[in-house]
Amino acid sequence: MSRKIVIDKYKGNTHYNVHVIDSFGQEHHVGFYKHLYTNKIDEKAQEIWSNEVKREVDLLSKAIKNCIDIDIKNGREPSLD
Numbered sequence: 001m002s003r004k005i006v007i008d009k010y011k012g013n014t015h016y017n018v019h020v021i022d023s024f025g026q027e028h029h030v031g032f033y034k035h036l037y038t039n040k041i042d043e044k045a046q047e048i049w050s051n052e053v054k055r056e057v058d059l060l061s062k063a064i065k066n067c068i069d070i071d072i073k074n075g076r077e078p079s080l081d
Contacts, residue, residue: 005045007036020045024054
């Protein structure tokens with residue numbers, strides 16, 4: 001995976017949502033900003049990237065993902081209901 005900074009602004013929203021993605025593909029929420037200060041965002045991104053650690057997936061999350069994958073494989077789309 002490549003490192004990147006993702007900045008979103010939803011229609012009608014007055015703030016920007018900033019996420020940093022590290023080389024493991026893990027997403028880190030940096031915060032909400034009314035005004036974008038690229039030097040602050042870049043500082044936080046550099047801090048995250050210099051301290052990268054791959055997070056362990058907990059067993060429950062892994063089990064749920066396996067169940068969803070089995071459902072998709074058997075033609076049943078999972079629902080959030």
